[in-house]
Amino acid sequence: MSKLKMAGQVQVKKGREQSVMRKHPWLFSGAIQTSTEGLQDGDWVEVKEGSGKILGCGHFQKGSIAVRLITFDQEASTDIYQRRIAEAFRLRQVPGIIPPETNCFRLIHGEGDGLPGLVIDVYGSTAVIQSHSAGMSRDKTIITDALVALEGLKLEAVYFRDTFTEGGEYLFGKPSEIKSVSENGCHFAIDWERGQKTGFFLDQRDNRALLGPYSKGKKVLNTFCYTGGFSVYALKAGASLVHSVDASASAIELCEQNIRLNGFDPSLHKCYAEDVFDFLKRGEEKYDVIVLDPPAFAKHREAKHQAMKGYQRLNLEAMRIINNGGIIFTFSCSQVVDRQLFYDTVMSAAILSGRAVRVLGHLSQPADHPVSAFHPEGAYLKGLILQVS
Numbered sequence: 001m002s003k004l005k006m007a008g009q010v011q012v013k014k015g016r017e018q019s020v021m022r023k024h025p026w027l028f029s030g031a032i033q034t035s036t037e038g039l040q041d042g043d044w045v046e047v048k049e050g051s052g053k054i055l056g057c058g059h060f061q062k063g064s065i066a067v068r069l070i071t072f073d074q075e076a077s078t079d080i081y082q083r084r085i086a087e088a089f090r091l092r093q094v095p096g097i098i099p100p101e102t103n104c105f106r107l108i109h110g111e112g113d114g115l116p117g118l119v120i121d122v123y124g125s126t127a128v129i130q131s132h133s134a135g136m137s138r139d140k141t142i143i144t145d146a147l148v149a150l151e152g153l154k155l156e157a158v159y160f161r162d163t164f165t166e167g168g169e170y171l172f173g174k175p176s177e178i179k180s181v182s183e184n185g186c187h188f189a190i191d192w193e194r195g196q197k198t199g200f201f202l203d204q205r206d207n208r209a210l211l212g213p214y215s216k217g218k219k220v221l222n223t224f225c226y227t228g229g230f231s232v233y234a235l236k237a238g239a240s241l242v243h244s245v246d247a248s249a250s251a252i253e254l255c256e257q258n259i260r261l262n263g264f265d266p267s268l269h270k271c272y273a274e275d276v277f278d279f280l281k282r283g284e285e286k287y288d289v290i291v292l293d294p295p296a297f298a299k300h301r302e303a304k305h306q307a308m309k310g311y312q313r314l315n316l317e318a319m320r321i322i323n324n325g326g327i328i329f330t331f332s333c334s335q336v337v338d339r340q341l342f343y344d345t346v347m348s349a350a351i352l353s354g355r356a357v358r359v360l361g362h363l364s365q366p367a368d369h370p371v372s373a374f375h376p377e378g379a380y381l382k383g384l385i386l387q388v389s
Contacts (some may be wrong), residue, residue, distance in 0.1 A: 004076040007043035008036025010060065010067055016048045020056060020069065023374040025116045027058075027067040035060075042134035045077065055140065059117065059135025068116035068133055081115070081139070082146040088113040089150055097367045099205075101185040105368045106202050107153075109239040112370035112378050118143070121198040123181045123190045127155050128198040129171075131162035144171040159192050168193060180261055186208055186232045187261045189254060196226065196251075203381050204229060204293065206366045210385070211291065212237035214327045218288035221245070223276045223318075228255030230291045235264045243287075245272045245279050280317035290318045292330040295328075297337075304336050308345045311337075315349035319357070322388050331363065342382045353388075361385035 012020065016031035029048060036074065039045065045060045047067055057076040058069035069127035070080060088108050092098055098105050108120035117133025120143075127147050131137040144158045157175045161168035182191045183205055192199035208229050222230045225244035234242050244255050252273040259269050272279055276294070292314055297307035311332060318328050332342045339362075350357035363383030366369075371378035 002078050004044055004057070004078055004080070006046050006057065007060070008039050009046045009048055010035045011048050011050065012055070014050050016028070020072070021048060023072050023372075024371070025058070025069045025111050025250060025375055026065045027069060029064060029066040032066055033190075035066075042138040044135070053119045056389045059133055061134050067137065070115065078142075081143050082149065084108075084114050085120075085143075085146045085150060087152060091370070092368055093152075099184055099209075102183050102205075104181040104183055104188075104190070104200065104202060107368075109160055109369045110378065111372050111375040114372075119198065120147070121192075121200070121202055122153070123192065123199065124179055125154060125156040126175055126179075126192065127153075127158045128192045129158065129160045130158070130198050131164075134164070137162045137164065140171060146171040148172055161192075161198065184233075186236055187258070188227065188229070188232070189257050189261060191254060195254070196249070201226065201293075203231060203333075203365045203369050204331075207363050207383060208233040208330075209363070210363070211289070211329060214329075215239040215290055219243075219286075219323075220289040222291045222293075223280070224292070224294045225271075226293075228258045230256055230267065230293065231255065232262055232264075234289070235259070235268060236262065237290075239268070239385045243272065243285075244269065245274065245276050247273070249273045249277050277314070277317070280314070280321065283317075286321055286323050287326065288323050289327045290322055290329070292328065293320055294331070294333075296334040297332070304334075307334055307337060308341065311345045312344065312349045312352075315346050316352050319349060319353035319355055319388050323331070324389050326388050327360075328386040328388060329363070329383065330386060331381065333381050335377055335380040339379075339382045343384065346384055346386070350386075350388075356389045358387045358389075359384055360387055 011033045013033045039060050041061045043060045047055045050095050054074040056069040056072040058067045060067055106122045107122050108118050110116050117136040119130040129338045140160050157173035158171045160171050180187050190199040212233050216238040217240055220234040220239045220242045222244045225246045228244050231242045231244045252271045297310045365381040
């Protein structure tokens with residue numbers, strides 16, 4: 001073990017060091033007094049206060065978030081990834097974190113596991129790395145080595161994707177075929193090479209399980225269905241009919257594949273490859289249960305107002321076509337939309353609908369998507385279970 005080589009230093013403005021001292025992992029560009037000339041995206045840097053005291057170390061990147069801090073110590077050692085990944089794996093082995101009959105889970109959840117900018121999802125014997133920062137992209141080989149060496153996790157392949165380039169690459173091994181995984185006993189084919197994010201939305205695992213009891217004997221609509229996660233759970237629970245809607249034809253193909261993979265009667269399920277808003281506006285059928293799981297409508301603060309109009313419209317359309325006494329599972333995964341704002345927006349849709357709406361439950365992300373107490377922004381997934389009459 002040796003100290004990591006730093007490319008330079010960043011000095012924080014007087015009075016702006018408090019967030020770092022409270023262990024918030026983001027240092028914004030507006031808080032920087034001076035920085036070493038010539039710093040490149042992804043460089044390791046020391047963060048210092050005016051007196052010269054080192055507050056921590058992390059990855060530098062030009063933009064609003066100038067440094068993502070990985071340590072709050074006076075130095076960062078070369079085994080930082082090995083230690084953080086091993087610690088995260090031990091957490092996932094705590095009983096209750098990963099349910100039975102499940103061999104897919106999130107191993108690293110960015111800031112929640114002390115590695116901001118990094119996501120690692122495990123699908124059976126394949127780990128998929130997704131980088132959200134230049135620093136994590138530059139350190140991908142070290143991260144892969146730590147994964148392969150991790151005791152207790154037997155990998156045959158490590159696949160790497162980042163948000164800066166198209167496609168991805170295998171950094172270790174290569175599976176003979178893209179296999180299916182099990183989640184709570186449900187089976188899913190995962191396309192981590194071409195699919196969204198790492199290939200599957202593991203953050204909805206607990207919420208998919210919650211949907212089951214509401215679906216028995218009911219007519220269910222799953223919007224923004226992607227590869228049919230909620231649809232599979234609804235059918236397994238005994239739904240009388242499930243309709244799955246997504247604008248992506250490739251997602252619909254995987255959805256249909258997953259329905260077959262689980263051995264359901266094909267007459268109980270129908271897919272629609274079309275825009276969800278168009279589908280809802282037509283309102284040709286009524287449903288007992290509706291799932292609203294859209295992509296992030298607001299990926300930055302400037303888009304928040306328009307996003308709230310989108311959430312209001314989406315929920316209003318669902319309330320319009322749901323049967324009396326029906327259930328809506330509604331979500332937002334936009335990090336810049338907080339829980340209260342989402343709640344208020346859904347309630348504004350309820351007022352416009354003219355119907356009685358009750359909140360039966362508040363939903364979030366599962367325990368393998370932990371949130372650092374010092375970084376509440378990590379609680380990005382918000383949901384409500386509504387009953388409409």
